[in-house]
Amino acid sequence: MATLKEILAKKIEEFRPRTTRLVKEFGDVKIGDVTISQAIGGARDVKCLVTDISYLDPHEGIRFRGKTIPETFEALPKAPNSNYPTVEAFWFFLLTGDVPTQAQVDEVIAEWKTRQVVPSYVWDAIRGLPRDSHPMVMLSVGLLAMQRDSKFAAFYNSGKFNKNVAWESVYEDACDIVARIPIVAAFIYNLKYRSDFQVPIDPKLDMGANFAHMIGQCEDYKDVARMYFILHSDHESGNVSAHTTHLVHSALSDPYYAYSAGINGLAGPLHGLANQEVLDWTLKFQEKYCKDQEPTKELVTKALWDTLNSGQVVPGYGHAVLRKTDPRYMSQREFCLNTPGLKDDKLFKLVAMIFETAPGVLMEHGKAKNPWPNVDAQSGVIQWYYGVREWDFYTVLFGVGRALGCMANITWDRGLGYAIERPKSVTTAMLEKWAEESKKAASN
Ligand SMILES: CC(=O)SCCNC(=O)CCNC(=O)[C@H](O)C(C)(C)COP(=O)(O)OP(=O)(O)OC[C@H]1O[C@@H](n2cnc3c(N)ncnc32)[C@H](O)[C@@H]1OP(=O)(O)O
Numbered sequence: 001m002a003t004l005k006e007i008l009a010k011k012i013e014e015f016r017p018r019t020t021r022l023v024k025e026f027g028d029v030k031i032g033d034v035t036i037s038q039a040i041g042g043a044r045d046v047k048c049l050v051t052d053i054s055y056l057d058p059h060e061g062i063r064f065r066g067k068t069i070p071e072t073f074e075a076l077p078k079a080p081n082s083n084y085p086t087v088e089a090f091w092f093f094l095l096t097g098d099v100p101t102q103a104q105v106d107e108v109i110a111e112w113k114t115r116q117v118v119p120s121y122v123w124d125a126i127r128g129l130p131r132d133s134h135p136m137v138m139l140s141v142g143l144l145a146m147q148r149d150s151k152f153a154a155f156y157n158s159g160k161f162n163k164n165v166a167w168e169s170v171y172e173d174a175c176d177i178v179a180r181i182p183i184v185a186a187f188i189y190n191l192k193y194r195s196d197f198q199v200p201i202d203p204k205l206d207m208g209a210n211f212a213h214m215i216g217q218c219e220d221y222k223d224v225a226r227m228y229f230i231l232h233s234d235h236e237s238g239n240v241s242a243h244t245t246h247l248v249h250s251a252l253s254d255p256y257y258a259y260s261a262g263i264n265g266l267a268g269p270l271h272g273l274a275n276q277e278v279l280d281w282t283l284k285f286q287e288k289y290c291k292d293q294e295p296t297k298e299l300v301t302k303a304l305w306d307t308l309n310s311g312q313v314v315p316g317y318g319h320a321v322l323r324k325t326d327p328r329y330m331s332q333r334e335f336c337l338n339t340p341g342l343k344d345d346k347l348f349k350l351v352a353m354i355f356e357t358a359p360g361v362l363m364e365h366g367k368a369k370n371p372w373p374n375v376d377a378q379s380g381v382i383q384w385y386y387g388v389r390e391w392d393f394y395t396v397l398f399g400v401g402r403a404l405g406c407m408a409n410i411t412w413d414r415g416l417g418y419a420i421e422r423p424k425s426v427t428t429a430m431l432e433k434w435a436e437e438s439k440k441a442a443s444n
């Protein structure tokens with residue numbers, strides 16, 4: 001049986017002529033224009049990145065390697081006694097686009113075990129931080145500390161660096177990172193919230209199950225972890241964490257530098273940290289409005305307007321690309337509705353009430369282009385229900401999942417030899433000049 005790396009090598013080799021041909025024969029074909037509002041407004045909708053790992057349609061939502069979320073869950077081999085695939089099966093699929101056999105999944109699971117030994121200086125670096133540092137700082141520092149092990153950096157410095165095979169050492173780092181990051185995350189969780197009660201890896205368990213085991217969670221949480229990591233893995237490559245990782249790696253900074261930077265972007269409240277903000281908002285709502293009464297749509301409406309009128313965003317709602325409810329939201333909502341106990345949980349019912357209320361309020365407010373919920377509006381309540389109540393940790397969970405997409409992407413970036421990223425900037429005076437010229441042209 002060919003290994004994952006051998007399969008990937010063949011795929012990259014076969015794919016390269018497509019990219020070469022596009023650049024050589026069709027490099028001048030236009031795929032878009034850039035307006036002043038796009039240049040000032042965060043390059044929204046500017047088509048200047050390429051990835052085949054996932055694609056985000058504004059109305060349909062994400063497809064991983066051409067498959068919707070339900071199709072992905074359906075297609076991949078499942079974890080033992082579970083309705084969900086293992087994260088390892090999903091990793092194989094993201095990298096290759098092929099649905100792996102059970103034997104191929106077992107091989108990835110076994111291989112990740114060999115990659116999971118985290119050097120003790122990584123623990124020392126994290127322990128050296130003040131204990132009240134944000135867990136995303138700890139994750140970013142942990143990743144940077146592991147950079148010493150980078151096989152890509154070692155290859156680059158070996159004097160034998162060769163662009164054609166450089167992807168192989170990115171792949172090695174990528175596999176090390178996706179295998180180790182849940183171990184680092186579990187360490188941070190145990191350090192911060194379980195009085196440094198550290199639990200060894202269980203070599204019999206797949207990644208999601210082992211993460212549940214390491215943070216002291218119950219059997220049912222194993223599926224929560226698998227589902228969560230897969231759903232949060234990738235959202236094409238323009239989002240802040242994926243784009244940052246791609247950008248930093250484009251300078252041939254190794255995957256540790258690149259993903260540590262990506263993690264720092266994920267820690268922003270308009271991006272990954274919104275899931276922590278959602279829990280914070282919802283619990284503050286309960287505290288302020290529901291001490292002596294049950295939540296009602298009227299109370300939720302009032303709280304939403306209070307947030308908007310104070311100039312803040314409603315966390316978990318809106319999106320830069322999506323124009324409908326995020327299918328990752330729906331997938332997690334379905335999980336809640338199908339889980340006895342969770343289905344009737346007070347906090348889930350409140351989250352569901354916000355879902356019924358917030359889009360109308362945001363439409364009336366009239367600013368957000370997309371009034372519908374995104375992934376972050378539904379993820380925290382599941383963690384909360386299972387007892388992971390330290391919501392400043394939620395973005396670390398996101399970072400564990402997002403590693404899969406970012407690492408698959410930069411492996412292919414190197415495989416296809418993507419260039420150092422360097423868009424051109426202009427000055428405000430130039431924009432004003434072009435604006436005047438276009439005004440004149442329109443009036444002639
Ligand atoms: C995993 C993820 O990263 S998913 C996104 C997680 N982030 C959040 O949930 C935070 C809340 N949402 C937002 O802030 C935004 O919707 C974003 C950051 C996700 C997208 O930003 P944009 O693409 O700029 O959104 P959009 O074009 O709709 O913004 C237009 C206006 O609506 C406002 N707006 C957008 N979403 C919201 C919201 N949820 N609540 C209030 N106002 C909003 C914007 O702040 C902007 O206001 P401005 O004109 O005063 O600057």
Ligand SMILES: O=C([O-])CC(=O)C(=O)O
Nearest residue numbers: 234235238239240320374
């Ligand atoms: O796509 C985006 O801009 C943000 C997002 O939902 C993600 O990164 O998962």
